[in-house]
Amino acid sequence: MKWLVTKSRLQGAVDIPASKSHTIRALLIATLARGESVILKPLFSKDGVSALHASKCLGAEISEQGETLIVQGTGGAITPKVPMIDMGNSGTSTRLFTLAAALSTTPVCFDGDASLRSRPMGPLLQALQDLGGSYECTEKDGHLPYSVHGSLRGTDITVDGTTSQYLSALLMTTPLIPGNTVISVPQLNEKPYVEMTLWWLDKMEISYEVNSGFNKFLVYGDQQYRPIEEKISGDFSSATFAAVGAAVTGGSVTLHNLDFSDPQGDKGVFDILRRMGATVTIEGKSVTVSAQQLHGTTIDLNAMPDAIAALAVLGTVAEGETRIENVAQARIKETDRIAVMADELRKMGADIEELDDGLIIRKSTLHGAAVSGHEDHRVVMALALAGMIASGETEIDTAEAADVTYPSFYDDFTVLGGHLQKI
Incomplete structure (x- = not known):
């Protein structure tokens, strides 16, 4: 599917969809817990559906009652119901559920789409092996498709911190295995996502220790998750697009369903907007x-790499120069978002320069063009914002990718005054 986008001014109010990251963590904990969990208003997007599918495949019994999931957990006794789990495009779900699957002595195979197959999984698989598990990559080492199984046992391990998802996977599964696990993490990126994982562990009263540098963790073994009952809060990563959209189009948008006490790192986007001259007014949620x-x-984006696509568009309307740095991990997301955003915005006339770890963007006058969303939800949504400030028409391919995390993007932004048309 393609979107045709023309100049727009966003105005009004929008309800932000539920957090993808919280939804996936809630589903994993509910899967591993003993007893019945209730998850209120999770994200029913493609990524959310991938996590839901993985949960069912690993043995959880789940019923959907409107906007509520009722999950009968496994108590950590993983009994795979299928030999292979298709994770679609969801990297977070794949990494978090992979380690949990290794609680089973029966091999479980994971696979996904072409984008997911390209993303690195090697450091997680090595950590799994260090814990006593086994894996086998059937095509390319360190990548999907692969199979995993146990038995896991606590020990001292080191895991790469390029993406925080490796560490989060370890922190969420190691409490259930015999013995204590000491995890060393040199050069951790995306710290707020680890803080989100620890927030869930705290809610579950899981015992762990972490040093002040956030590079060594002690997780006590032989623990058990209790059932959860939690409403999933709004997604600050998705909120970035409405917030940036208001700023770049000269409009005014109110975003509902956002809890600023939540540990999500992408709430920092609102501080960046203030720093660049936007008016940001918070009232409750x-x-x-x-x-x-x-x-x-200059923006250090290490803690919130998902914001790079939208902020690259923001840089094109800001006076002078916007420098986004310390976010090299954006290259190993659904696409190489540094290269992709530079290439696609150049097609629209942007003065943009690619760095090893970010971008330099100078104020530019954008014009419509045929651009590619590269089947990356955040790239598609960012290019839609670019089309709203460009002269002429902007045609974006693979627009259906927005459904991965923001299935109502097209409808929400049309209501806000965005001139989008499906073609």
């Missing part, structure tokens, strides 16, 4: 964003 004139700045 709502925030209003508007802007008339923006100025460039």
